[in-house]
Amino acid sequence: MQSINIKNKLGMWAALLITLASNTVKANNTDTYNLTAAMQPVSEENIFHDKDYYNWGSTIVKGDDGKYHLFYDQMPKKHGFYSWLTDGIVSRAVSDSPTGPWKKVQEVLAGRGDGYWDQYTVHCTKVYKFDGKYYLYYMSTNSGIMDLTEAQLDEVRHGKWKPDNLRGMLRLNQRIGVAVADNIEGPWKRFSRPLFEPQLPIANQSNNVTVTKRPDGGYLMIIRGDQPDQKPNEIVRMQAVLLADNPLGPWKMQSKPVVVNYNSEDPEVWYDEERKRYYNLYHAFGYMGMLTSTDGLNWHRAQHYKVADKEYTTTDGKTVKVHRYERMGIYLEDGKPAVMTAGIFLKNGDTHSLFIPLKAD
Known part of the structure; x- marks a missing residue:
């Protein structure tokens, strides 16, 4: 018993x-956030065009004036869409709503010209307000000691990438930098060097920067670079994490990659205070996916991993299928996702910046 x-x-x-x-x-x-379920149909005022420029990825920042300020990438239509590598600029627009309509008010930054690390282009920008200052992170490139003629620049603008041509050289020289301002209207202070040089686990170059504040007070950055073991005539894009105590760095590369062994780019990272975890939205060349992490170092597919195909829905019930759906961003209002931004390349060859209202979860 x-x-x-x-x-x-x-x-x-x-x-x-x-x-x-x-x-x-x-x-x-x-890990319960369902971005797909939060995405709402878009109206005409949620679409931002420019007749002279290709509008692309963007970041929304709420100003001290109560208005919403949009920092967005542009490329001159006269040079073609792929002039993002040579002629990109970042501009600023203003709206009373984070979903638009937007009005362009300023061209903010462009390449600085000969003698600078950011000689050509300002592209793939992200703008944040940290502790009263504004930080504009961006990608730029240069031709080193080689002076490119206008004909050579035109070749880069319109030619396809090859590992041994001029476009291949400018691609390899891509680096991440930052500009700082006390006021959202500028002036912006730039620096003589990029924030860091590519190192393992990525190789060759760095692009597609995104930053968020960590709950411990530090900062986390995710970037896109090349996979080190890729073949000479292919590009496999992967993501890596850097940490810093200050938005200006020094940034320390972490050894474990975020994404490896398949193409992905355009990460957008944020910290969900309610769920106590990070999310990372990115595009995987055909669809949009989302990763998650509780520490910012170890990442896996989110429960609601696949977010969207290359299409969006309008308020009149239409489904718009697009050629490219990239450069996603998430605007947080009071710590919660309120708007998703994206760069849209239409099948007719035009582009626009898109602003998708997000339903509160």
């Missing part, structure tokens, strides 16, 4: 431990 009681008690304890473990797993499983 004694042994039976002991067995019964052991069974009860085992059942209790299983229940506690199950409850702990449920408590830690906070």
Whole structure:
């Protein structure tokens, strides 16, 4: 009888431990954000065109004036869409709403010309307000000691990438830098060097920067570079993490990559304070996916991983299929996703910046 009681008690304890473990797993499983379900149809005022420029990716910042300020990438139509590598600029627009309509008010930054690391282009920008200052992160490139003629520049603008041509050279020289301002209207202070040089786990170049503040007060950056073991005539894009105590750095590369062994780019990272985890939205050349992490270092596919195909829905019920759906961004209002931005390349060859209202979860 004694042994039976002991067995019964052991069974009860085992059942209790299983229940506690199950409850702990449920408590830690906070990966519940469904971005697809939050995405709402768009109207004409959620689409931002320019007759002289290709409008592309963008960042929304709420100013001290109560208005919404949009920093967005542009490329001159006269040079073609692929002049993002040579002639990109970042401009600023203003609206009373984070979904538009937007009015362009300023061209903010362009390439600085000969003698600078950011000689050509300002592209793939992200703008943040940290502790009262504005930080504009961007990609730029240069031709080193080689002076490119106008004919050579035109070749880069319109020619396809090859590892040994001029476009290939400018691609390899891509680096991430930052400009800082006390006022959202500028002036912007730039620096003599990029923030860091490419190092393992990425190789060759750095692009597609995104930054968020960590709950411990530091900063986390995700960038896109090349996979080190790719073949000479192919490009495999991967993502890596850097950490810093200050938005200006020094930024320390972390050894574990975010994404490896398949093409992905245009990361957008943010910290979800309610769920106590990071999310990373990116495009994988055919669809949009989302990763998550509780520490910012170890990433896996989110529960609601696939966010969207290359299409969006309008308020009049139409589904618009597009050629490219890239450069996603998430605008947080009071710590919660309120708007998703994207660069849209239409099948007719035109582009626009897109602003998708997000339903509160």
